[in-house]
Amino acid sequence: MGLESDAQRAARRRRAAGVVADFDGDRLSLARRLARTTRAELARRLELSPAAISQFERGQSRPTAPVAAELGLALGVSGEFFRRNHPVPTLPGHAAHFRSLRSTPALSRDQALAFGELALGVAEVVETYVDLPAVDLPWVALPADPGHDDVAAAARHTREKLGVPPGPVAHVARLLEACGVLVLRLPEDFVDPRVDAFSTQAGHRPLVLLSPLKNDLVRSRFDASHELGHLVMHHDVEPGSKIVEGQAQGFAAEFLMPAEQVAPDLPSRYDLERLILAKRKWGTSVRALVYRAHALGIMSPMVYRRANQDLAQRGNPEIASLGPPEAPSVLGASADLLERTGIHLNTIAQDNNLPVEQLRAVIAAGSDTRPTVRAAAATTAPRSWSHRV
Numbered sequence: 001m002g003l004e005s006d007a008q009r010a011a012r013r014r015r016a017a018g019v020v021a022d023f024d025g026d027r028l029s030l031a032r033r034l035a036r037t038t039r040a041e042l043a044r045r046l047e048l049s050p051a052a053i054s055q056f057e058r059g060q061s062r063p064t065a066p067v068a069a070e071l072g073l074a075l076g077v078s079g080e081f082f083r084r085n086h087p088v089p090t091l092p093g094h095a096a097h098f099r100s101l102r103s104t105p106a107l108s109r110d111q112a113l114a115f116g117e118l119a120l121g122v123a124e125v126v127e128t129y130v131d132l133p134a135v136d137l138p139w140v141a142l143p144a145d146p147g148h149d150d151v152a153a154a155a156r157h158t159r160e161k162l163g164v165p166p167g168p169v170a171h172v173a174r175l176l177e178a179c180g181v182l183v184l185r186l187p188e189d190f191v192d193p194r195v196d197a198f199s200t201q202a203g204h205r206p207l208v209l210l211s212p213l214k215n216d217l218v219r220s221r222f223d224a225s226h227e228l229g230h231l232v233m234h235h236d237v238e239p240g241s242k243i244v245e246g247q248a249q250g251f252a253a254e255f256l257m258p259a260e261q262v263a264p265d266l267p268s269r270y271d272l273e274r275l276i277l278a279k280r281k282w283g284t285s286v287r288a289l290v291y292r293a294h295a296l297g298i299m300s301p302m303v304y305r306r307a308n309q310d311l312a313q314r315g316n317p318e319i320a321s322l323g324p325p326e327a328p329s330v331l332g333a334s335a336d337l338l339e340r341t342g343i344h345l346n347t348i349a350q351d352n353n354l355p356v357e358q359l360r361a362v363i364a365a366g367s368d369t370r371p372t373v374r375a376a377a378a379t380t381a382p383r384s385w386s387h388r389v
Contacts, residue, residue: 018065019064019065020062020063020064020065020068020083021062023056023062023082024082024083025057025058026057026090027084027088027353028057028071028082029057030088030114030118031071031072031075031076031082033113033114034111034114034118036111037074037075039053039054039057042074042075046067065079068082076355077355078355081355086354088117088121089124089202090117090202091207093106093109093110093113095202096200097234097240097244097248098195098239098240099196099197099198104192105192109195112186112209115187115209115362115365116209117203119366122331122354123182123205125348125354126331126334130337130338133177133178133180135179135180135181135205136179137206138158138232142154142233151247151254152251152259154229155250155252155255155258156254158251158255159255168256168281168283169255173224173326173328176228177330180205181228181231182206182208182366183328183330183366184208184210185210185212186209186212187361187365193213197209197211199227199228199230201235210227217326218284218285218322219285220326221283222256222285222288224326225252225255225256226248229248229249229250230248233247234248253291256282256283256284257288259296262278262289263296265278265281266278266296266298266299267293267298269303270299270307270310272310276319276320279320279322280322286311286319286320287308290311291304327369328365331363331365331366331367332364333367335363
């Protein structure tokens, strides 16, 4: 009998250790995708076969305790994370509206979806301690071949159902949260810049994840409104097509800048000073206002082209910045409340076999970390976005 190789000795020790009876393959898949690692790469690092990783994730077989520990070490979580506890939801890629679906690598989409799954799992855990806002979003059934007027009507209907008064929307992210939508900004440290904002209704509550790379108020408001359009209009629609994305863009434009209300603020000629005043009033970009003026027939095609040429020459960031992006707050406020009542995040993480670092990352993604000056509550948008406290 020949000498036993190192790999054979390692395999024998693994078999002798016994399998992890309560191993959760879904949690392995989640940790692997969060780490932007393929099954083949993970298998290579652990000297296993890709088929073994697939079988672990699908629940067709279970690893031994040493292998589970090696999996955790390779993916940056403890081996305990893989033990079955609070279930983590699965978000299928075909049910998520990615803004740039075709140009985003599958590995990057999987990582973003995995963070969304983790976020929904954290939200479910938090909901065992705190009552989060109930899901209360309107639903609009578009006709078979919807036109611009149908999409605009859907946006007006949504404003009415959500109780938005005439004029600018005060805070889109907080409005979504008040309707039970889980809103987060993806962490900056692992996001592929090609992953834009996306949304899905595949979990127990609607989810909107915003890009951290758009560090601008007006872009964050338009992105959130765009995703609201998907949530309201596109329940059973295959995501990713230019038509579906165009409908969400049209929804966002009407939702943020209702035609009849914004028209008096839009110039027929390229008047940058007047457009900046409109930007400060409506909380939308000069480019969006120029496009709106053209779409509503206020600005001629020739003036529209000249305006876009000038704005392109000025480049980014756009003139007259209104400050940092809107930030969600529900998860952060919930965590603060729990801490004040003696329920600490470390305890919650331990009780639910969640890595505390990732739990805190999700809470941070759903928090407004900027200093806040408390004042009387406002129900309407400020007169000038550039003069907010």
